[in-house]
Amino acid sequence: xxxxxxxxxxxxxxxxxxxxxxxxVPLPEAVNHWxxxxxxxxxxxxxxxxxxxxxxxxxxxxxxLADVMHGALLGxxxxxxxxxxxxxxxxxxxxxxxxxxQQALVVxxxxxxxxxxxxxIYNTLGSRHYPNTYLLGTxxxxxxxxxxxxxxxxxxxxxxx
Amino acid sequence: xxxxxPSPTARFITCVVVSFFLISVDHEQRHLASLRAGLSLLIxxxxxxxxxxxxxxxxxxxxxxxRQGLRKENEAFRKENLFLRSRGVKFAALESENKRLRALLDxxxxxxxxxxxxxxxxxxxxxxxxxxxxxKGSLQHVYLGQxxxxxxxxxxxxxxxxxxxxxVILITDARHAIPVxxxxxxxxxxxxxxDTDEALSLNFVPNNADVAAGDLVVSSGLDHRFxxxxxxxxxxxxxxxxxxxxxxxxxxxxxxxxxAREVLLVWPRAKSQEIPPAGGAxxxxxxxxxxxxxxxxxxxxxxxxxxxxxxAAEEEQEExx
Numbered sequence: 100x101x102x103x104x105x106x107x108x109x110x111x112x113x114x115x116x117x118x119x120x121x122x123x124v125p126l127p128e129a130v131n132h133w134x135x136x137x138x139x140x141x142x143x144x145x146x147x148x149x150x151x152x153x154x155x156x157x158x159x160x161x162x163x164l165a166d167v168m169h170g171a172l173l174g175x176x177x178x179x180x181x182x183x184x185x186x187x188x189x190x191x192x193x194x195x196x197x198x199x200x201q202q203a204l205v206v207x208x209x210x211x212x213x214x215x216x217x218x219x220i221y222n223t224l225g226s227r228h229y230p231n232t233y234l235l236g237t238x239x240x241x242x243x244x245x246x247x248x249x250x251x252x253x254x255x256x257x258x259x260x
Numbered sequence: 261x262x263x264x265x266p267s268p269t270a271r272f273i274t275c276v277v278v279s280f281f282l283i284s285v286d287h288e289q290r291h292l293a294s295l296r297a298g299l300s301l302l303i304x305x306x307x308x309x310x311x312x313x314x315x316x317x318x319x320x321x322x323x324x325x326x327r328q329g330l331r332k333e334n335e336a337f338r339k340e341n342l343f344l345r346s347r348g349v350k351f352a353a354l355e356s357e358n359k360r361l362r363a364l365l366d367x368x369x370x371x372x373x374x375x376x377x378x379x380x381x382x383x384x385x386x387x388x389x390x391x392x393x394x395x396k397g398s399l400q401h402v403y404l405g406q407x408x409x410x411x412x413x414x415x416x417x418x419x420x421x422x423x424x425x426x427x428v429i430l431i432t433d434a435r436h437a438i439p440v441x442x443x444x445x446x447x448x449x450x451x452x453x454x455d456t457d458e459a460l461s462l463n464f465v466p467n468n469a470d471v472a473a474g475d476l477v478v479s480s481g482l483d484h485r486f487x488x489x490x491x492x493x494x495x496x497x498x499x500x501x502x503x504x505x506x507x508x509x510x511x512x513x514x515x516x517x518x519x520a521r522e523v524l525l526v527w528p529r530a531k532s533q534e535i536p537p538a539g540g541a542x543x544x545x546x547x548x549x550x551x552x553x554x555x556x557x558x559x560x561x562x563x564x565x566x567x568x569x570x571x572a573a574e575e576e577q578e579e580x581x
Contacts, residue, residue: 116306119303119306120306120309120310123306123307123310124310125310154268154271155268155271155272155275156271156275159275159278159279163299164299164302164303167296167299167300167302167303168300168303168306168307170391170420170427172282172283172286172287173282173283173285173286173292173295173296174278174279174280174281174282174283174286175279175283177275177279177282178275178276178279178280178283181272181275181276181279182272185268185269185271185272188268189268220283224283224287
């Protein structure tokens, strides 16, 4: 593995650790539903920015880790992230050239699909009904995207420069 | 690696199939527990890091606690210690009397427990999931289904054991229920969790049952999982509607459920004779095992090889006999 490979891998791992941390930091009940889908956003960013590196399979494995962390059914987040990475891979060329607002809209839709899938599984296989406010995270995710994009782009440039 | 790399679509479809397979297996059975335990090793540093700021703030606050405050606290502790000690003396007498009476009745429910303190690392805040992660795992002999308490009462039970950390489901989780009895008259009921941290509800208690606000609710131990006699909560509100068969009884948990930073892991030393039915999913029949190491051996997941191999085999044989 050449040093450049190691560096981008470092950047990806670093951003994922940050995302996992932010996803599990305790928040007050009232704002908890507004928590952005941090890990999903990070996976999506890398799928768009480095499609040849962040593939469907790596996203799937990250999802398994997220399942373990959240105590969800194994495969639940995994499938969601695989879907995100897949859509990111397919549309990365288009998404990259979109203006920021449009990008946020597309990202919001992709995250929405993910959240919808999560909600569906929670409510069909879980023993308790999750409120639909679970989907509010989509909104904050879309709003967060431009900032996250800038931060991660900076990280990527430093890593791959 | 591949001469002809599979397309993203092919990979995605593979992932979907594997995910559905995993989800269904995980939903139906517990075969994946060891896989989870293994993967949780990767997650543990993150959970630890998240709880770090709280710990740091705590220790800084401790450092700045003034002399005066410490002295006051010390004084209070001394008083409390004296008080508890006097009660302890009485308790010893009562215990021996109890033992004697039980011997007369030919009943062998002799209880006692070992405890150990664990720090709460993270609180699963999703509304529907009341769980906490604690910093002890199979390495410290934590086992599946182990009761967890704090100084005031029962907090919950262990649902997932990793090497260094475990997940505890709180008694206020909607998926959790615990057999209880009213301390005053021994009336038995089941207390299940609900929507909030602040309340449990007693299910299937008839409208005319003798329950009053302020009654202490304790665990009955009928589940062979929670030790009997641990405080669960206090009855706060009884809503008996004559048109409904059962009263709606709300119980406020005694323990600081969901707010605790430290909890007590309890190893019951029950010497009851009957062995609880190995009820599928989470049961490991742990509560009947008498000592700590034994319990640890019993649950040690395949991912975590036991450090007492010979003893493990022996124990297993005993189990089967």
